[in-house]
Amino acid sequence: MFPLASFRLIRHYSVRMMSRIEASMSAVDTKLKTLGITLPTPAAPVANYVPFVRTGNLVIISGQLCLGLDGKMADAHKGKLGAEISPETGQEAARLCAINLLAQLKAAVGDLDRVTRCVRLGGFINAVPTFAALAPVMNGASDLMVEVLGEAGRHARSTVGVAELPLDACVEVEGMFEVK
Numbered sequence: 001m002f003p004l005a006s007f008r009l010i011r012h013y014s015v016r017m018m019s020r021i022e023a024s025m026s027a028v029d030t031k032l033k034t035l036g037i038t039l040p041t042p043a044a045p046v047a048n049y050v051p052f053v054r055t056g057n058l059v060i061i062s063g064q065l066c067l068g069l070d071g072k073m074a075d076a077h078k079g080k081l082g083a084e085i086s087p088e089t090g091q092e093a094a095r096l097c098a099i100n101l102l103a104q105l106k107a108a109v110g111d112l113d114r115v116t117r118c119v120r121l122g123g124f125i126n127a128v129p130t131f132a133a134l135a136p137v138m139n140g141a142s143d144l145m146v147e148v149l150g151e152a153g154r155h156a157r158s159t160v161g162v163a164e165l166p167l168d169a170c171v172e173v174e175g176m177f178e179v180k
Contacts, residue, residue, distance in 0.1 A: 040071065043100060087136060090140070120156045
């Protein structure tokens, strides 16, 4: 009889503890979980710059590449749009860049519920000179910001085609966020 009572007590406290953990998750963390997104460990800078700068209520995040959870870039995300990279793969890469932006942002402010607005995204698309469909590729990042942050995720944006990106990435995205 005693082991059953102990089991019930342990189960009761485990359920209460999990409820408290879930209740303490931020709304943005809950949204990420609902979308099946796990934020990676933020990438460390590879040159003489910092991953983000906070000035007043703004956080400016350096360009993020399309790295996966393991911190590596898939071969599918290396190359040029309009050549070996399809627009759909480019959108997936831009989405990964946005996930990495959110990881850096969380490192900067601790709690993503402190984000009041995604102010601006800047997209760099590694493309052949004749590839003109840059904007739809960048939608991979823009759409994710709106999915995760709602209206606060709507932002100004610039998207440019470039000749090369670090590590032969097909997309790089930088961002600016307003925070509390």
